[in-house]
Amino acid sequence: GAGVSQSPRYKVAKRGQDVALRCDPISGHVSLFWYQQALGQGPEFLTYFQNEAQLDKSGLPSDRFFAERPEGSVSTLKIQRTQQEDSAVYLCASSLPSTYSGNTIYFGEGSWLTVV
């Protein structure tokens, strides 16, 4: 597709419910990132994939958060037993492989999660 596509755009989950957020990156982009953005804050890094390999998951806040990209294209971020503090916008981004100059990282529109 032309841009990074995320679904669902909006999700309301009851506390304790599991949610799955999907990201379809720009075709040909091998790098994929997940960020979490709380209201009034900048995006916070969660995890990074290069193709199907998850090279960095240092930003995942707890073991309730899990991300996968099994075929090196579409990625899913799963949150188990959601808590109210998980309410945020989850941004997916993709780029070509990193270079010194930093290839442009393009963001999707985000998945807005509200846990009630």
Place this chain on the structure above:
Amino acid sequence: QKEVEQNSGPLSVPEGAIASLNCTYSDRGSQSFFWYRQYSGKSPELIMFIYSNGDKEDGRFTAQLNKASQYVSLLIRDSQPSDSATYLCAPYTGGGNKLTFGTGTQLKVEL
């Protein structure tokens, strides 16, 4: 100390004025620096990136980088109401393969 520091604002400037947005960072290994603009309720969009010390100009935007001082700034000339948004500074560290964002500075351009 936060990795990336930005004044949250809001920074208010009159239409037509120069807006100056500043950012300091702590990781001396940062190689490139990105400025993103984020409108309320929207995703970040890239404005500029810079990786060499000095100035880089693109239309009404000028990015300035001083690696010795660990300081990067964005100047917006002839500010327009449509420039009203939050501007996010993001150093890129090749070893970490990720952007680390500041909290952003909210800019308001007033008529």
